[in-house]
Amino acid sequence: MPTLSAKPNSNPPHRIVFVVFPGTKLLDVAGPLQVFQDARTASGEPAYEVTLASVPGGPIATDTCVTLETVSFASLSGSPTDIVLVSGGASAMQAAEDESLQHCLNKLVENTSRIGSICTGAFVLAAGGHLAGRKATTHWMHCVELREENQGVAVDPDAIFVVDGPVWTSAGVSCGIDMALAMVEADLGRHEALRLARVLVLYLKRPGGQSQFSAPLKQQLTLSNGSLDELMAWIDDNLASRLSVEQLADRANMSGRNFARVFKKMVGLPPAAFVEQRRVEAACRLLENGQLSVKEICSLAGFGSEETFRRSFLKVKGVPPSAYARRFGET
Template sequence: MPSKQATASLKGQRARKVVIVGYDGANLMDICGPMQAFSEARFDDGRRAYYLVLASEAGGPITTDTGVILDTVPLNTAAIRSIDTLLVSGGDLDGPPATTESLRTCLAKYVNRPRRLGSICTGAFILADLGVLDGLRATTHWAFCHRLAQHCPAVTVDPDAIFVTSGRVWTSAGVSAGIDMALAMIEEDLDHRTALEVARGMVLFFKRPGGQSQFSAELRQQISGANGRFDRLHHWIRSNLATDISVPVLANVAHMSPRNFARVYVRETGESPARAVERIRVEAARRLLETGHDPVHTVARRAGFGDDERMRRAFVKILGVSPQDYRNRFGRTAKT
């Protein structure tokens, strides 16, 4: 039997209000993924820990990107009572601008009210257009990180993060990353055990190993200069992975002196030649692990790492997972 003090404490716990903002064309999983996670969270006495509201600018039905129609309440109605967390879902960035233009105007009235503000996937663009992310670190779906950085230079974009917290502002990567962010919010609000129980119930990683890099099809944004100056060199590297790829060799291919090459390369790409070669080798190894059945040590040799331990260190550093773990997740057949 709980003590009187504990019983009083339980009765004093109030469900936190979470408002998720949708609109026509919003990603269905951006909305439903976090909602499901929050709805699974319970206080010790079994009561729901969150009160969930799906809102849109005008209320009424919205048609998500899948064609599924969801009913919503007007945002001004949802904002009448205290909001603990306000989350903006993502959607098609190339859709009609009018879809989110008036929504941004409406949202501007409420972004300072919640204790916590966040976005899921490309919802970060809506927050960025409101100036909410200026001076902060943020993320979005890996395919749009470069676009967000160009669109809003005042935002420090982290292309590898699953989610980012900057004070009261949270941003998450694409689609399912909204669930990762919701789990972290539950852990912050309640405790580790509750968040872990929610993750188990949803059959999810509580804290997903690695970052977005392990899911992106290419790392070209990280290994190409803004003006494509070294694209031909990168193609040469990909074709000669098992050979000696030192700075003097690369400089010779680029028809530059080694000293000038190293300096210009860092200036144009933001990373050293050695770092770029390592990334390209990791990308090549990823494809071999995804599509073939060669042993890991053979993949390491074909990708130019020389041995599997050197490749393992590069994978952990860049992707956050080992080569074997990567193959287990993304290979043609999972290991048992």
């Protein structure tokens, strides 16, 4: 059965319909689906009932060897739905031009309080007029295309997901998981969203305004030849050490002056500034965890004092550690 619900519960679960089509990217569906399937109410009951729907119904081939079992849109006629999510994939552009799919989607969202898309599913929403006059995002590789084809859509090429009223759009692939967690937080509270992030062994629960690229990934992309990857990984593993320019130069088998010059040219930051940035990133993860004191965080992240920690954090993040902990930390 394509409806992935558990036993009935005393509080009706939120009803979600995933719109899929031939060639749908599997992870666009599977990632958010797992979040919703694992979500629980305060009484421990399943919080969501998820249905996979397509125009014809039946098995739909994804972009992998996995086939998804779906129901037809016709079978959902008249059923109220809380959330409609459109999956993405390379075939989304073709799906956006499918008149049958657009007709079914328009009928489905008439009784829906929230609609959204994962990755290039934004093109399906845009083609149906659901993004007109709104902010949205999609996979970074297709943001320019989405903007050029839909002049009335304010495309944010950097955000991992965007919420504009009842319309939610997410960036590429795994960002659908971030958006699903944000929906859970909106429906069930922060505690449940953070519990799911831990259960699914996610790096952290990322806010929508965060960049599609993490700081480490940005630096890896900059260093296309990978020449400093090993050193950067070693820095991350040894943040509590002194990490002077001389020490880093020794590990790179270079003189201090030459290392500082080459490092800044390749990374775009002086070695000291890079180390400070990575220490702040590590401190962010520890603050989000919410289990350690400021003194313990300073020690693990390599800050010599709490005042140094506060100054560095404010410089890199624009807010003091206390404000960051209140916004993103588990309470």
